[in-house]
Amino acid sequence: xxxxxxxxxxxxxxxxxxxxxxxxxxxxxxxxxxxxxxxxxxxxxxxxxxxxxxxxxxxxxxxxxxxxxxxxxxxxxxxxxxxxxxxxxxxxxxxxxxxxxxxxxxxxxxxx
Amino acid sequence: xxxxxxxxxxxxxxxxxxxxxxxxxxxxxxxxxxxxxxxxxxxxxxxxxxxxxxxxxxxxxxxxxxxxxxxxxxxxxxxxxxxxxxxxxxxxxxxxxxxxxxxxxxxxxxxxxx
Numbered sequence: 001x002x003x004x005x006x007x008x009x010x011x012x013x014x015x016x017x018x019x020x021x022x023x024x025x026x027x028x029x030x031x032x033x034x035x036x037x038x039x040x041x042x043x044x045x046x047x048x049x050x051x052x053x054x055x056x057x058x059x060x061x062x063x064x065x066x067x068x069x070x071x072x073x074x075x076x077x078x079x080x081x082x083x084x085x086x087x088x089x090x091x092x093x094x095x096x097x098x099x100x101x102x103x104x105x106x107x108x109x110x111x112x
Numbered sequence: 113x114x115x116x117x118x119x120x121x122x123x124x125x126x127x128x129x130x131x132x133x134x135x136x137x138x139x140x141x142x143x144x145x146x147x148x149x150x151x152x153x154x155x156x157x158x159x160x161x162x163x164x165x166x167x168x169x170x171x172x173x174x175x176x177x178x179x180x181x182x183x184x185x186x187x188x189x190x191x192x193x194x195x196x197x198x199x200x201x202x203x204x205x206x207x208x209x210x211x212x213x214x215x216x217x218x219x220x221x222x223x224x225x226x
Contacts, residue, residue: 033214042219043155043203088155099145099157099168100215 006089006103014111019076021106023089024069030092032065033100034074037086046074046087081112114138116218118204124224125194133189133221135204144187145205145215146179148172155203161187194225 006023013019023032034046047063049056049072056063062075076083086107090100117136125131137144146158159169161179178190187206191198201220207213 035217040201040222043205043217045214045216048214090155099160099170100147101157102147102155104154 006087006106008106009104010107010109012109012111013079015079015081017079017110019079019083019108019110021074021087021108023072023074023103025072025089025091026070029067032063032072033090034061034063034072035088035090035102037088037105039085043088076108079108079110081110083110084108116204116206116216118202118218118221120221121219122222122224124226127196127225128193131191131194131223133191133202133204133223135187135189135206135218136185137187137204137206138216139185141206141208141216143167143207143209143213143215144179144181145207146189147203147205147217148200149203149220150197150200158189158202191223194223196225199223199225 006021011019029051031048031050033048035043036046037043047056047058047061049063049065051067054065060077065072072089086105088102088105090102092100116138119134123131144161147155148158149155157170159173159179160167176192180188201222203220204218205215207215
């Protein structure tokens with residue numbers, strides 16, 4: 001399976017600190033996407049990074065991709081209580097599949 | 113900003129009943145997907161749909177499931193005879209293009225089978 005697997009499973013930090021979440025996957029990908037999910041709610045797309053990209057920024061988010069290690073990281077800088085959510089990475093396959101495979105997610109808690 | 117919408121937000125049904133979950137993808141998108149998330153577990157792919165036919169489906173998507181695009185805007189998931197283990201949050205998603213395109217998710221339908 002080429003699904004992403006995130007670590008840590010849970011992360012608790014203070015407001016203002018940075019949060020780093022990691023994702024590993026098993027096979028070649030076309031792109032990797034990070035999503036956020038508030039408890040019991042839908043998935044919100046954060047960033048898509050393509051296999052030929054190494055780093056991408058969006059506001060306080062920074063995503064890196066290392067295809068040689070088959071891993072990605074999501075950094076949230078200057079975290080806020082509102083960042084409290086589960087964060088998932090999702091990978092597609094490099095062949096004809098167009099479905100995405102999700103990891104189990106990292107549950108981030110930002111304490112005010 | 114355009115978004116994917118889903119109805120109903122919650123559905124309670126008896127085991128063995130048929131349910132239809134509805135989605136309205138983003139209007140210029142061509143690819144449509146259904147995923148499900150059992151409580152406390154990871155999001156799982158069910159099926160993708162393009163050009164009025166299924167392009168991929170997972171092992172979860174058995175003969176009890178079907179999808180349809182009955183008109184130019186709706187995309188539906190039907191579960192023919194629900195089982196207790198079908199209880200989950202069902203997410204619809206759509207994308208402009210295939211592999212290199214962001215998939216945008218709807219808010220989900222929470223299905224409870226009693």
